[in-house]
Amino acid sequence: MRTPMAKVEDESMTREDPGQDALAAFFAAARAEEAGPSSALLERILADAGAVAAERAPAAVPAWQAPRPAPSLAERLRRAFAPFGGLTAAAALGGFAAAGFIAGLAGGADAWQPSAATFDGPAEAIVAFYDLAAPEG
Amino acid sequence: MTDARPPEPADARLLAQFAAGDREAARLLTLRHGPRIHALARRMLGDAAEAEDVTQETMLRLWRIAPDWQPGDAAVTTWLYRVASNLCIDRLRRRRERTMAVLPDRADPAPAAVERIAARDRAAALEAALADLPDRQRLAVVLRHLDERPNPEIAEILGTSVEAVESLVARGRRALIARLAPRAEDLGYANAYGEGGG
Numbered sequence: 596m597r598t599p600m601a602k603v604e605d606e607s608m609t610r611e612d613p614g615q616d617a618l619a620a621f622f623a624a625a626r627a628e629e630a631g632p633s634s635a636l637l638e639r640i641l642a643d644a645g646a647v648a649a650e651r652a653p654a655a656v657p658a659w660q661a662p663r664p665a666p667s668l669a670e671r672l673r674r675a676f677a678p679f680g681g682l683t684a685a686a687a688l689g690g691f692a693a694a695g696f697i698a699g700l701a702g703g704a705d706a707w708q709p710s711a712a713t714f715d716g717p718a719e720a721i722v723a724f725y726d727l728a729a730p731e732g
Numbered sequence: 733m734t735d736a737r738p739p740e741p742a743d744a745r746l747l748a749q750f751a752a753g754d755r756e757a758a759r760l761l762t763l764r765h766g767p768r769i770h771a772l773a774r775r776m777l778g779d780a781a782e783a784e785d786v787t788q789e790t791m792l793r794l795w796r797i798a799p800d801w802q803p804g805d806a807a808v809t810t811w812l813y814r815v816a817s818n819l820c821i822d823r824l825r826r827r828r829e830r831t832m833a834v835l836p837d838r839a840d841p842a843p844a845a846v847e848r849i850a851a852r853d854r855a856a857a858l859e860a861a862l863a864d865l866p867d868r869q870r871l872a873v874v875l876r877h878l879d880e881r882p883n884p885e886i887a888e889i890l891g892t893s894v895e896a897v898e899s900l901v902a903r904g905r906r907a908l909i910a911r912l913a914p915r916a917e918d919l920g921y922a923n924a925y926g927e928g929g930g
Contacts, residue, residue, distance in 0.1 A: 617916055618909055621858040622877045625775070628855035629878075632770040636784045637762055640791045644750065644758035647795040652753065 743808035744801065751798040762791060765809065768879065769816045775874045776820035778859055786823065790816040806888060813875065813889045821867045861911040865904055872897055873904035 666674070676685040741749075741760070749757035769790050773783035793815055794808070805811070862870050868890065875881045875889065876897075883901075887894045 615905065615909070617912065618905060621854050621908075621912060624851045624854035625858045625878055628852055629771050629774070631767050632784065632787060636770070636787060637766055639788055640762050640766055641755075641759060643788065643792045644762070644795045645755060647792070647798075648750070648753055648755065648758070651751075651799065 744803050747798045747801050747808060758795065765812050766791060769812055772813065772816055772874060772879055773820055775862065775878055776871060777823060778863055782823060786816055786819045789819055810885055810888050817871050817889055824867050857912060857915055861908050864911055865907055869900050869904040872900035876901045
């Protein structure tokens with residue numbers, strides 16, 4: 596397709612120099628012979644466009660970097676008791692502790708009283724202690 | 733007669749769409765401008781492989797500048813021609829440096845083409861004659877007479893005045909006529925070279 600300006604200029608050239616006619620024919624032949632770009636080139640250009648677009652897009656977070664959901668209560672308990680043998684062991688330990696506590700309570704007040712077996716001192720020493728304290732009181 | 737096709741989106745708009753992640757915009761820009769840039773590079777360099785490299789590099793620069801493109805800037809076409817022109821001239825200079833260092837003698841670029849009478853030969857003869865022009869003169873002639881760009885746009889591409897472009901084109905035409913005249917008879921244009929027309 597020739598632009599109007601090109602036509603006007605070519606016409607003025609032709610008036611000035613007859614050789615311009617031949618030159619215009621050479622130009623026309625060159626335009627007609629022009630081979631377009633290969634499809635491979637166009638594909639490479641589009642691949643470049645894709646690569647540039649990918650560089651600009653926010654980087655996708657890899658799976659190993661993606662934030663994970665908060666663990667459930669059971670999961671947190673499992674992790675907390677893991678060093679002690681896991682939940683089963685912790686439950687067993689708790690059970691034994693509770694049983695011991697109940698057994699202690701079931702023993703009655705005697706369990707909290709010092710028995711003769713636990714106080715080995717002579718009874719006289721106690722009486723003497725009260726005797727010494729009395730004048731001051 | 734009406735044209736039922738929707739109007740094609742402007743280059744700047746397509747560029748903005750590409751910058752926003754629209755790959756289809758890149759495809760449209762490639763189909764619209766790739767062939768033009770390739771033709772310019774082919775005519776400037778006379779080498780298909782180098783012309784493809786220049787075309788790819790020019791378009792790559794367009795993709796990279798897309799996010800920063802301002803609507804008030806030069807037309808996308810003009811910008812592309814400018815980039816491609818500079819790349820071509822750079823390659824021509826490097827090629828000349830290599831040629832001068834290794835092979836000072838120059839052979840006839842297309843002796844076989846001169847002997848045949850066919851449109852292909854004429855195109856080849858013109859290409860050979862263009863190769864003899866100084867780089868900017870050749871660029872001006874190619875843009876003006878083969879790509880048919882208006883002089884003001886060529887001035888913008890070359891970074892010079894319209895008057896300078898007119899001068900470059902006129903000198904280029906005269907040089908081409910002088911180079912092609914001896915081959916005109918072989919190429920079937922003898923009469924057009926002023927036999928009896930002065």
